Amino acid sequence: MQTVIPVPIPQNAYKVVLAAGGLRQIGAIFQDAALVSPNLGKKILIVSNPKIWKHYGEAALSALQAAGFDVACCILPAGERYKTLRSIEKIFDSALAHRLERSSTMVALGGGVIGDMTGFAAASWLRGIAVVQIPTTLLAMVDASIGGKTGVNHPQGKNLIGAFHQPRLVLIDPETLDTLPTREFRAGMAEVIKYGVIWDPDLFEQLEDFSRIDQRRSFSMELLMEMLRRSCQAKVDVVSQDEKEAGLRAILNYGHTIGHAIESLTHYRTFNHGEGVGLGMMAVGHIAAQLGLWSQDCCDRQYRLIRKVGLPVQLPTDFETDAVLEMLTADKKVKAGRVRFIMPHNIGMVKITDEVPNDAILAALREMQAA
Ligand code: NAD
Ligand code: GLY
Numbered sequence: 001m002q003t004v005i006p007v008p009i010p011q012n013a014y015k016v017v018l019a020a021g022g023l024r025q026i027g028a029i030f031q032d033a034a035l036v037s038p039n040l041g042k043k044i045l046i047v048s049n050p051k052i053w054k055h056y057g058e059a060a061l062s063a064l065q066a067a068g069f070d071v072a073c074c075i076l077p078a079g080e081r082y083k084t085l086r087s088i089e090k091i092f093d094s095a096l097a098h099r100l101e102r103s104s105t106m107v108a109l110g111g112g113v114i115g116d117m118t119g120f121a122a123a124s125w126l127r128g129i130a131v132v133q134i135p136t137t138l139l140a141m142v143d144a145s146i147g148g149k150t151g152v153n154h155p156q157g158k159n160l161i162g163a164f165h166q167p168r169l170v171l172i173d174p175e176t177l178d179t180l181p182t183r184e185f186r187a188g189m190a191e192v193i194k195y196g197v198i199w200d201p202d203l204f205e206q207l208e209d210f211s212r213i214d215q216r217r218s219f220s221m222e223l224l225m226e227m228l229r230r231s232c233q234a235k236v237d238v239v240s241q242d243e244k245e246a247g248l249r250a251i252l253n254y255g256h257t258i259g260h261a262i263e264s265l266t267h268y269r270t271f272n273h274g275e276g277v278g279l280g281m282m283a284v285g286h287i288a289a290q291l292g293l294w295s296q297d298c299c300d301r302q303y304r305l306i307r308k309v310g311l312p313v314q315l316p317t318d319f320e321t322d323a324v325l326e327m328l329t330a331d332k333k334v335k336a337g338r339v340r341f342i343m344p345h346n347i348g349m350v351k352i353t354d355e356v357p358n359d360a361i362l363a364a365l366r367e368m369q370a371a
Helices: 022-031 050-066 085-097 112-127 138-144 174-179 182-198 201-209 221-241 248-253 256-265 273-290 296-309 321-330 358-370
Strands: 002-007 014-019 043-048 070-075 105-110 130-135 149-154 157-164 169-172 341-346 349-353
Touching: 002 221, 014 022, 014 221, 022 050, 022 130, 022 169, 043 050, 043 085, 043 112, 050 070, 050 105, 050 174, 070 085, 085 112, 085 149, 105 112, 112 130, 112 138, 112 149, 112 157, 130 138, 138 174, 138 182, 138 221, 174 221, 182 201, 182 221, 182 248, 182 273, 182 296, 182 341, 182 349, 201 221, 201 296, 221 248, 248 256, 248 341, 248 349, 256 273, 256 321, 273 296, 273 341, 273 358, 296 341, 321 358
Parallel strands: 014 169, 043 070, 043 105, 105 130, 130 169
Antiparallel strands: 002 014, 149 157, 341 349
8 A cells, every 4th residue: 555645845845745654665666767766865764762762673674684775874862852953963973973075964863852863963964965755743744744844842932943954755564553652653643633623624524523532542554544545635735835834834833832832831741742732723623613703513523523532521620721921922933023823714724823812712711721
């Protein structure tokens, strides 16, 4: 089972290859001129973490070596708190030890944390070498691996240091989701729901029709591939029209502005990224209903889907809702002093606005605390 989605970004076109069992075939895939063109050089540095390496490292390494590639690896500690410049230095140390050249490739084997760091290291090593993304979380498959946003965190804020650097290939092997913890699978489903709301109403309805969507086992491989295909296509459609987020691409941040604030105000210990996004989508859903931008029925449908995935739908009782307003003004998405929101107008349609009253934000957050 293989699906290829072209990403027609001018000057930086590449392909997303969805292939069950694709990891075992990466040697052949890397050499296939129809999938990766121009050819990748012989030297490869795989970047991963110990958990992912334990499951998939050997398969990737041996498939690449069997195809004649000269491969080294750099294993970084797992976790968002290691998404730092210090980890980038470690990747550079490995690049130096393995004598990576301009024609060499870094391969990100992991979730969004590994993908963002490897992409950033590749963007800057020798002023930019090739990177291939091999995402192993649902979130990274449908979102982080596609579109070229790379970077690390600064102690003062998430993803403050980074660069746009498009991959030469994104290889998604859905079989790697078999070992993904259910909580991480659900986090990825938040982004899948996001695509339904911002872009693809049919995807949203499909998710409504499935009896269960809360774990990997809820899906046959065929349905999983279909959900991945639709989600990746939505991301590709958006980033191909607006690579550097001059306008349209901002819609991918639906639910993220308030979501980031919730994640940060709970010190990244209570909610992971996808859970923050789910809560953020709920909040803007409530705000949009209050302001009459979309119907209460749409708001309820979105809520039901978030709950069906098993994502949290309630804020802690001691959560300081007022602090969200302060956080929002410090967010990267502030433009000319005003916070930009992606507001839903229907299932499948959102618009960007900076006219959201603080009262509406607070009312929505308090409703989620009491829910
Ligand atoms: P993650 O990379 O931290 O992975 C989550 C956990 O799952 C980790 O512990 C990881 O070791 C483990 N894991 C990964 N694959 C596994 C597998 N197949 N089996 C078992 N365990 C596995 O988290 P994530 O949700 O993938 O990514 C979040 C990061 O992505 C954040 O840093 C966020 O900023 C970034 N992000 C980037 C973009 C972008 O466009 N670049 C978009 C969205 C998110
Ligand atoms: N995840 C947001 C973006 O890629 O633009």
